[in-house]
Amino acid sequence: MQKRAIFGGKTLPYLLLLPQLFVVGVFFYWPASQAVWQSFLLEDAFGLNTSFVWFENYKELFADAGYYRTMLTTGVFAIMVAGLSLSLALLLAVQADKSIHGAGVYKTLLIWPYAVAPAVAGVLWIFMFQPSLGVIAHAMRNFGIDWNPLLNGNDALLLVVMASTWKQISYNFLFFLAGLQSIPRAVIEAAAIDGASRTRRFWTIILPLLSPTVFFLVVVNIVYVFFDTFGIIDAMTQGGPSKATETLVYKVFFDGRLGGNLGSSAAQSVILMVMVVALTAVQFRFIERKVAY
Amino acid sequence: MASVELTNIKKVYPGNVEAVRDVSLTVPNGSFTVLLGPSGCGKSTLLRMIAGLETITSGTCKIGERVVNEIEPAERDIAMVFQNYALYPHMSVYDNMAYGLKNRGTPKSEIEKRVREAAALLAIEDYLTRKPRALSGGQRQRVAMGRAIVREPQVFLFDEPLSNLDAKLRVTMRLEIKRLHNRLNATSIFVTHDQVEAMTLADQVVVMNAGKIEQIGAPGEVYKHPASRFVASFIGAPAMNLMPGRIAEAGSVETPGGKLPFDAKRFSASGEVEVGIRPEDIRTADGANGVPFKAELVEELGATRLLHGNFGTTPIIVAIPASGTQYESKEVRLTVDPAAVHLFDRTTGRSLAR
Amino acid sequence: MVEHRGWSRYIPYLVLSLGVAIVAFPVYLCFVGSTHPQDVIANGNMPITPGPLFFETYYKTLFVGSSGSTREPVSTMLLNSFIMASMIAIGKIAISIISAYSVVYFKFPFRMAAFWLIFVTLMLPVEVRIYPTYKIASDLHLLDSYAGLTIPLIASATATLFFRQFFLTIPDELVEASKLDGAGPLRFFWDTVLPLSRTNIAALFVILFIYGWNQYLWPILITTRDDMQTIVIGIKKMIVTADALTEWNVVLATAMLAMLPPVMVVILMQRWFVKGLVETEK
Numbered sequence: 031m032q033k034r035a036i037f038g039g040k041t042l043p044y045l046l047l048l049p050q051l052f053v054v055g056v057f058f059y060w061p062a063s064q065a066v067w068q069s070f071l072l073e074d075a076f077g078l079n080t081s082f083v084w085f086e087n088y089k090e091l092f093a094d095a096g097y098y099r100t101m102l103t104t105g106v107f108a109i110m111v112a113g114l115s116l117s118l119a120l121l122l123a124v125q126a127d128k129s130i131h132g133a134g135v136y137k138t139l140l141i142w143p144y145a146v147a148p149a150v151a152g153v154l155w156i157f158m159f160q161p162s163l164g165v166i167a168h169a170m171r172n173f174g175i176d177w178n179p180l181l182n183g184n185d186a187l188l189l190v191v192m193a194s195t196w197k198q199i200s201y202n203f204l205f206f207l208a209g210l211q212s213i214p215r216a217v218i219e220a221a222a223i224d225g226a227s228r229t230r231r232f233w234t235i236i237l238p239l240l241s242p243t244v245f246f247l248v249v250v251n252i253v254y255v256f257f258d259t260f261g262i263i264d265a266m267t268q269g270g271p272s273k274a275t276e277t278l279v280y281k282v283f284f285d286g287r288l289g290g291n292l293g294s295s296a297a298q299s300v301i302l303m304v305m306v307v308a309l310t311a312v313q314f315r316f317i318e319r320k321v322a323y
Numbered sequence: 324m325a326s327v328e329l330t331n332i333k334k335v336y337p338g339n340v341e342a343v344r345d346v347s348l349t350v351p352n353g354s355f356t357v358l359l360g361p362s363g364c365g366k367s368t369l370l371r372m373i374a375g376l377e378t379i380t381s382g383t384c385k386i387g388e389r390v391v392n393e394i395e396p397a398e399r400d401i402a403m404v405f406q407n408y409a410l411y412p413h414m415s416v417y418d419n420m421a422y423g424l425k426n427r428g429t430p431k432s433e434i435e436k437r438v439r440e441a442a443a444l445l446a447i448e449d450y451l452t453r454k455p456r457a458l459s460g461g462q463r464q465r466v467a468m469g470r471a472i473v474r475e476p477q478v479f480l481f482d483e484p485l486s487n488l489d490a491k492l493r494v495t496m497r498l499e500i501k502r503l504h505n506r507l508n509a510t511s512i513f514v515t516h517d518q519v520e521a522m523t524l525a526d527q528v529v530v531m532n533a534g535k536i537e538q539i540g541a542p543g544e545v546y547k548h549p550a551s552r553f554v555a556s557f558i559g560a561p562a563m564n565l566m567p568g569r570i571a572e573a574g575s576v577e578t579p580g581g582k583l584p585f586d587a588k589r590f591s592a593s594g595e596v597e598v599g600i601r602p603e604d605i606r607t608a609d610g611a612n613g614v615p616f617k618a619e620l621v622e623e624l625g626a627t628r629l630l631h632g633n634f635g636t637t638p639i640i641v642a643i644p645a646s647g648t649q650y651e652s653k654e655v656r657l658t659v660d661p662a663a664v665h666l667f668d669r670t671t672g673r674s675l676a677r
Numbered sequence: 678m679v680e681h682r683g684w685s686r687y688i689p690y691l692v693l694s695l696g697v698a699i700v701a702f703p704v705y706l707c708f709v710g711s712t713h714p715q716d717v718i719a720n721g722n723m724p725i726t727p728g729p730l731f732f733e734t735y736y737k738t739l740f741v742g743s744s745g746s747t748r749e750p751v752s753t754m755l756l757n758s759f760i761m762a763s764m765i766a767i768g769k770i771a772i773s774i775i776s777a778y779s780v781v782y783f784k785f786p787f788r789m790a791a792f793w794l795i796f797v798t799l800m801l802p803v804e805v806r807i808y809p810t811y812k813i814a815s816d817l818h819l820l821d822s823y824a825g826l827t828i829p830l831i832a833s834a835t836a837t838l839f840f841r842q843f844f845l846t847i848p849d850e851l852v853e854a855s856k857l858d859g860a861g862p863l864r865f866f867w868d869t870v871l872p873l874s875r876t877n878i879a880a881l882f883v884i885l886f887i888y889g890w891n892q893y894l895w896p897i898l899i900t901t902r903d904d905m906q907t908i909v910i911g912i913k914k915m916i917v918t919a920d921a922l923t924e925w926n927v928v929l930a931t932a933m934l935a936m937l938p939p940v941m942v943v944i945l946m947q948r949w950f951v952k953g954l955v956e957t958e959k
């Protein structure tokens with residue numbers, strides 16, 4: 031945790047910490063505590079009167095079918111993105127890990143979408159699938175597929191999932207590749223000599239040794255869907271049509287916008303905080319495991 | 324140059340680890356003193372207290388005429404060579420050596436002069452612009468010494484500086500350090516767990532065990548007249564044979580292998596004692612005299628051979644010059660020069676020498 | 678390595694090429710769109726090969742701006758994005774490296790408390806405290822300013838942990854040698870720690886620059902003036918929802934320009950990018 035050799039000094043260590051603690055205090059702890067406080071308040075329609083209502087905002091939330099629907103949407107969204115992007119990335123990483131020519135070039139060509147802003151990714155995909163002008167939307171119509179993400183909720187969700195998956199593959203690919211490369215070659219060769227077929231080697235040797243990476247990425251992908259897809263959704267669907275693509279974070283933003291329902295928005299924030307704490311805890315438990323591995 | 328004087332030095336680490344207990348020691352001006360002892364006995368701690376890298380729990384440390392307990396390491400006028408060299412990886416060899424002088428505001432021309440001199444002395448002039456990672460282990464070691472030399476300190480401190488080198492290089496660098504000391508005559512304190520290093524380099528060996536000093540003496544002295552059972556078994560390879568004994572009559576001790584005469588002028592002993600005999604002090608004899616011994620195992624070391632067997636009921640090692648004689652499973656007789664028999668107190672382990 | 682034999686040795690090339698193609702296709706189409714006239718795109722029959730208007734569209738986008746709601750030329754937005762991303766990256770690195778230095782190399786009351794205060798912010802992403810943070814920024818008159826765009830995002834538990842981890846690998850003897858060489862804490866930091874951290878700083882910079890460039894929710898709230906917009910929000914505002922009024926060629930050119938800097942950073946500094954990404958997750 032600390033060095034054997036340390037410096038003396040009474041004020042210097044505090045001075046060095048000051049900038050970070052200042053930002054953290056003013057822009058993290060203070061607003062977070064405000065969010066908690068606001069979640070217990072109710073404002074009247076004109077924002078003139080506020081009253082302390084204890085858990086009223088939470089009760090209302092949990093009595094609201096819409097909130098459960100948003101939760102379900104977020105869950106489905108997370109499962110689809112994690113499932114799709116993890117399996118595609120693993121497929122690509124396994125191929126890139128083989129001794130092939132130009133492995134480095136393929137790697138470069140696969141990782142850059144990480145750098146694309148979520149909102150921009152949203153624009154790219156809406157442009158392809160926009161019913162009236164999208165090239166792919168046209169092609170689908172020619173094949174007789176009925177497709178309209180502007181009206182059909184499932185189509186919209188699928189579209190958002192595709193854009194989110196597209197952006198996340200590069201991240202998962204990179205970590206899978208690193209994980210694969212850290213598996214000792216000798217282990218795989220030993221399995222080959224033991225007569226395990228290529229497929230068998232994958233399922234019985236490679237995947238188990240890769241499981242820490244898989245667990246880690248599942249958590250990261252869930253966090254990604256929760257928070258980082260905000261820009262994708264806002265650029266593509268604004269949560270619609272009729273809330274079919276509204277995630278928990280998007281709802282916080284939407285409900286509190288223009289001072290709409292700040293109390294409810296704050297209560298949702300607090301619930302999200304609890305979820306982040308849980309996810310972080312899982313992640314750190316996992317890291318401990320990784321160290322022990 | 325300056326002497327170093329430690330009086331009743333103690334070091335207690337957090338968690339009540341007593342690393343050094345009540346050590347008093349004088350390192351004379353210009354001497355080469357080696358702190359020798361097994362790993363964990365507190366050598367580094369003692370050295371680092373002299374350097375000012377650890378606070379002294381109690382006692383005083385004087386360098387020259389100055390008590391330095393409360394003085395910053397940089398102001399103690401000492402230089403240190405670390406086991407892993409601790410060279411600044413991002414600086415050239417030249418800058419590594421010059422850094423300390425720069426921080427002290429030494430004029431550029433003076434720095435240049437001293438660095439060149441030290442580099443010439445250590446034969447590293449050709450590497451002055453290189454980074455440490457482009458050097459071999461031995462070269463890094465030289466740079467670390469150069470960094471110490473340019474400072475022209477009162478005292479040089481070395482913490483196992485040769486341990487990271489391979490066996491051959493270690494011998495070369497050992498000689499190099501000896502040569503340097505002969506030339507610079509700087510007061511040096513050198514920590515090692517390697518007795519060969521200690522014996523070859525030191526003019527004063529300080530044998531330490533469990534945070535305490537066991538013996539201070541010249542290399543020959545600690546070998547010939549070990550002050551305790553610990554020193555006796557720590558110094559010398561293979562280690563001294565130890566066995567229980569009883570003084571039955573003046574000048575002779577009863578051991579599991581039989582009666583052995585000892586030098587009654589050196590030892591005043593009676594009753595139960597611990598007897599120590601170095602493997603190289605035992606001789607084989609053909610006649611009927613001596614203790615019967617059968618070698619169960621013979622190790623050939625080239626110039627010498629080691630016979631393993633039982634001296635009565637105690638397993639011992641005998642070191643004899645190599646010869647054509649066949650010893651395996653053959654009964655021979657062993658004789659011991661009375662002057663080579665050491666006696667120790669059975670409970671305290673201290674030597675019973677007068 | 679166990680080699681493939683026979684025809685199956687071409688499988689990796691096939692799969693990877695397909696992957697690359699799928700990943701690149703949306704961007705290719707975006708580029709194609711940015712070179713066709715607006716009406717060709719709008720009527721839904723855009724060819725999938727580049728059109729004739731590359732220079733015209735990009736010139737208009739960069740220096741004139743879309744004729745829709747947002748009139749600001751994209752070059753201004755690019756500049757804003759660049760300033761914001763650089764300030765966030767440099768600011769995060771600066772305050773994190775000194776906090777990590779403090780926590781690792783000093784012993785003082787409340788050291789662990791300070792460390793935990795920073796650490797826990799991992800669990801408070803901007804999304805969960807968005808309106809109160811906005812309120813504070815507005816109370817501090819930070820709206821529509823670079824300070825407002827960056828300072829609230831500048832704390833970083835990740836970067837602090839990353840530097841702390843690295844400092845713990847610097848041998849103790851290096852500090853001790855520095856002490857003997859007469860260097861105090863600030864000099865040791867400047868002369869030794871900072872130079873040794875170079876590659877780590879570079880790796881972190883790449884990651885944080887991308888992070889800053891791609892910010893969305895916070896800039897949308899904190900900027901109201903068009904000339905303070907970053908390119909990522911500018912592009913969103915150019916899309917008039919479900920409307921033929923959207924100048925798609927300009928939108929797509931803007932998207933290309935918005936992707937170019939961070940993607941180039943990833944490709945040109947790939948080694949540092951990978952290092953930053955993999956090691957900050959530890």
Ligand SMILES: Nc1ncnc2c1ncn2[C@@H]1O[C@H](COP(=O)(O)OP(=O)(O)O)[C@@H](O)[C@H]1O
Pocket residue numbers: 034336337340341342360361362363364365366367368369
């Ligand atoms: N920083 C420390 N904190 C607690 N105990 C320590 C510390 N440094 C050394 N020790 C303990 O003090 C004893 C002596 O250590 P040291 O002086 O390094 O031994 P040597 O150099 O002789 O091998 C050991 O038992 C070691 O575990």
Ligand SMILES: [Mg+2]
Pocket residue numbers: 366367368483
């Ligand atoms: Mg030591």
